[in-house]
Amino acid sequence: MxxxxxxxxxxxxxxxxxxxxxxxxxxxxxxxxxxxxxxxxxxxxxxxxxxxxxxxxxxxxxxxxxxxxxxxxxxxxxxxxxxxxxxxxxxxxxxxxxxxxxxxxxxxxxxxxxxxxxxxxxxxxxxxxxxxxxxxxxxxxxxxxxxxxxFDPGVVNAYAALAVNDYFDSVDAIDIIDINAGSHGKYFATNFDPEINFREFTGRVWSWQNSQWTQNSMFEVKRTDDLPVVGTQTSYMTGHDELHSLSQNLKVPNIRFWMGFGEHYINVFTVLKNLGLLSEQPVRTAEGLEVVPLKVVKAVLPDPSSLAPNYSGKTCIGDLVKGKKGGVDKEVFIYNVADHAEAYQEVGSQGIxxxxxxxxxxxxxxxxxxxxxxxxxxxxxxxxxxxxxxxxxxxxxxxxxxxxxxxxxxxx
CATH class of the missing domain: 3.40.50.720 (NAD(P)-binding Rossmann-like Domain)
Known part of the structure; x- marks a missing residue:
């Protein structure tokens, strides 16, 4: 042991x-x-x-x-x-x-x-x-x-395995949907390390479709779902870690990841990206100082751990799985709902x-x-x-x- x-x-x-x-x-x-x-x-x-x-x-x-x-x-x-x-x-x-x-x-x-x-x-x-x-x-x-x-990756991988093993004879699609319907009260902040967070969204968006890798750009493809507790939510297809193992370990032709973003987040993100402030490549200032724009942005944004005391609302993260059971079309949504305030009360951190x-x-x-x-x-x-x-x-x-x-x- x-x-x-x-x-x-x-x-x-x-x-x-x-x-x-x-x-x-x-x-x-x-x-x-x-x-x-x-x-x-x-x-x-x-x-x-x-x-x-x-x-x-x-x-x-x-x-x-x-x-x-x-x-x-x-x-x-x-x-x-x-x-x-x-x-x-x-x-x-x-x-x-x-x-x-x-x-x-x-x-x-x-x-x-x-x-x-x-x-x-x-x-x-x-x-x-x-x-x-x-x-x-x-x-x-x-x-x-x-x-x-x-959780994603992690719990959603377990949900996918459970669905494939126990709920279906064959699975055609797994759509992982991650919605944070909470509010931290800041003008703009990320829930994880800003440097890692932004790097996920500034490059190509990879998804597994028709048993092959497919490229898109960020915020190009979106969907709207009526979800438990958090209600009707819009999410955008993006690349994410779990796709890279699920695509190789499960015989499922379509595996995609969707994350919810508000219009304010998208607008600020787009401005930062278009200005070059999300670049990981160093630049030199007029004073001769070499800086990495992405690290500067990280330095001026709130520390994600500082968001917890005032965070309210809930998250909903789960796997929407579609396939067949006994020759009949079947759909299940396996999910968790977490509460930001409850998380803070228990361990001093926000729900994410x-x-x-x-x-x-x-x-x-x-x-x-x-x-x-x-x-x-x-x-x-x-x-x-x-x-x-x-x-x-x-x-x-x-x-x-x-x-x-x-x-x-x-x-x-």
């Missing part, structure tokens, strides 16, 4: 991960939080203690770490005797943290595909450019690595961070108890989704299903 958790990263998602690990430290053991900024780690430690989240007495410590330094990360894994590493730092550090886990034998979990700072929207499938290149060595060394185990931070802790528990300790590299859809969804139901992210039998809680 694996125990002791090292959390890499100190943003809003890391805060949720820390609180949820603390709530289950009877299973997960000691908890360590590490990032380049020690103060941010300590603030999370203090938050966990203030809310009394520790289930039983145990270690809870903050550490300074440059996670791009593989040797330093290995040393911290060894020092803390961590057998579970939950990487919720920037996507730029994935490969370094993964390598440290491979060399120490610790289980590795993350919530997004690795990114190269100098490349945007590479050719798909993105996992094949980075993490999947380490599949063979993970299997050889018996290292469990679960990729993309946030909550939906991303609870799943890797559920996965860590499943590794700890052996259910998901597969001793190789996998994406979530390659694992049994039922124990994961059952655990999420108990941990604050209940799953519901809407089909021809109505709308109800999903009991797996």
């Amino acid at each position: 694996k125990k002791n958790v090292l959390i890499v990263g100190a943003g809003g998602v890391a805060q949720v991960v820390a609180h949820k690990c603390a709530q289950h430290n009877d299973v997960l053991g000691d908890i360590h939080i590490a990032s380049r900024t020690l103060d941010k780690c300590q603030q999370i430690v203090d938050s966990v203690r203030e809310k009394g989240s520790l289930k039983v007495a145990g270690e809870l410590q903050a550490h300074a770490l440059d996670a791009l330094d593989v040797e330093a990360t290995k040393a911290l894994i060894d020092k803390t005797q961590s057998q579970l590493v939950i990487n919720v730092g920037s996507a730029f550090i994935n490969m370094s943290v993964l390598q440290a886990c491979i060399e120490t034998g610790a289980a590795y979990l993350d919530t997004a595909i690795h990114e190269d700072p100098d490349k945007i929207c590479e050719n798909p499938p993105w996992y094949a450019n980075y993490e999947w290149k380490r599949k063979a060595v993970c299997a050889e060394k018996g290292v469990t690595a679960i990729l993309g185990v946030g 961070s909550y939906t991303a931070g609870v799943p890797p802790v559920a996965a860590a528990i499943l590794i700890a108890n052996g259910s998901w300790d597969v001793q190789k590299m996998v994406n979530v859809e390659e694992l049994d989704p039922k124990p994961f969804i059952k655990l999420l139901n108990e941990m604050g992210l209940p799953t519901r299903i809407r089909d021809d039998q109505g709308d109800r809680a999903l009991d797996v």
